Amino acid sequence: MTSSPEWAKEVDFGQTSLHVTAPRTEVIDFTAPVIIVCTRIIIRIGSPEVDPWGFLLPFRPLVWGGILVGLVGVLGSIVLMTSLSLPEDMVKSTGWWWWERVVLGVWMLAMLVLFLSYTGNLMSLLAIRYIPMPIQSLEDIVASPVTVFLLEGGVILEALVTAEDGPMRDVADLQYKGRLELVLARNFTMKLDSHVRRGDHILITNDLMLRRFMAQDFSLKGKCYFYLAKAKxxxxxxxxxxxxxSPLIPSLSRRITRIIEAGLLDYWTKLLTPNITSCLNPPTKVAVRSSIGINNIWVTCGHALRTNLLCRKLLLS
Known part of the structure; x- marks a missing residue:
């Protein structure tokens, strides 16, 4: 509608803000910018999960390497010393095999310190759940199986379609795979509340609209179910x-500039949209307090097995 000269002759000015584009500036005039927004991606937050490689986290790779080298060194020393063939009477008179007890004692002491450190850190890490947020850029969209929602006839769609290469071109090509759908602006909220909430769809539009939806959703449900990708x-x-x-445009521009410089626009936005900043930086880790269940009972079994092996070694030595 904004590309038609007839529209510009029928009204004095538009009541709502429009995106400023080069084709539109050829037929209509714009005031000073009311707000500058960015195109963002909104995605459903994943459910908290335990890191499958969490058992390696208590120690750094260098420590794991040192343990492995130490184990190989101890085994090598035992093999080397036991391979020495000494007369039996000499062994009995001099107590040549005392080194076995020394090696065993040092190794048990080192393993006890490492084991206590390991179990303490592991128990702390088991209480942490990681919240997956895998999609952070256009490249992630192409690599994932999600379907993309775009505003029909919007400037974002135009930018994707006109791109000749790069990530934007790759996203535009998703239409040939059935993974890009166009929706009307009045259906955005419905699509967000149904398809995007399921986790198999995402939506790309200006972040002001997305932040308002996330604030309203947080006010209703008391929890952040969506996050914005880092890519702008x-x-x-x-x-x-x-x-x-139109003589109204310069006059409106001066008043808009005064309102923005006074900070009234940000104040009105926060006043009219409560919790608008509540979900902008959702946590990526959460602490969980729960009793030991069947999923983590293996930790208790590990303690019991370690105690059993320690007692056996003491008895054999």
């Missing part, structure tokens, strides 16, 4: 439009 794809200026040469 395209900065967009939004301003009030009017006919070419």
């Amino acid at each position: 794809l395209q900065p967009l200026m939004m301003a009030i439009a009017g006919p070419k040469g």
Whole structure:
């Protein structure tokens, strides 16, 4: 509608802000920017999960390497010393095999210190759940099986379609795989609340609209179910439009500039949209307090097995 000169002759100015684009500036005038937004991606937050490689986290790779080298060194020393053939009477008179007890004692002491450190750190790490947020850029969208929602006829769709190469071109090509769908602006909330909430769809649009939806969802449910990807794809200026040469445009521009410089726009946004910043930085880790269950009973079994082996070694030595 904004590309038609007839539209500019029928009204004095637009009531809502429009995206400022080069084709639109040829037929209408814009005021000073009311707000500058970025194109962002909204995705469903994953469920907390335990890191499958969490048993390696208590020690750094260098420590694990030192333990392995120490184990090989101890075994090698035992093999080397036992391979020495000494007369039996000499062994009995001099007590040549005392070194076995020394090696065993030092090794048991070192393993006891390492084991206590390991179990303490492991129990702490088991109380931490990681919240997966895998999609953070356009490349992640292409690599994942999700379907993309875009505004029909929007400037974001135009930027993707006109891109000749790169990640934006790859996202535009998803339409040939059935993974790109166009939706009307009035259906955005419905798509977010149904398809995106399931986790198999994402939506790309300006972050102002997305932040408002996330704030409303947080106010209703008391929890953040969505997150915004780190990638900011395209900065967009939004301003009030009017006919070419309209005397209202300069006057509105001066007033808009004063409002923005006074900080009233940010104040009104927070006042009219509570919790608008509550889900902008959702946590990636959460602490869980629960009793020992069947899933982590293996830790207790490990303690029992270690105690049993320690007693056996003491008895044999």
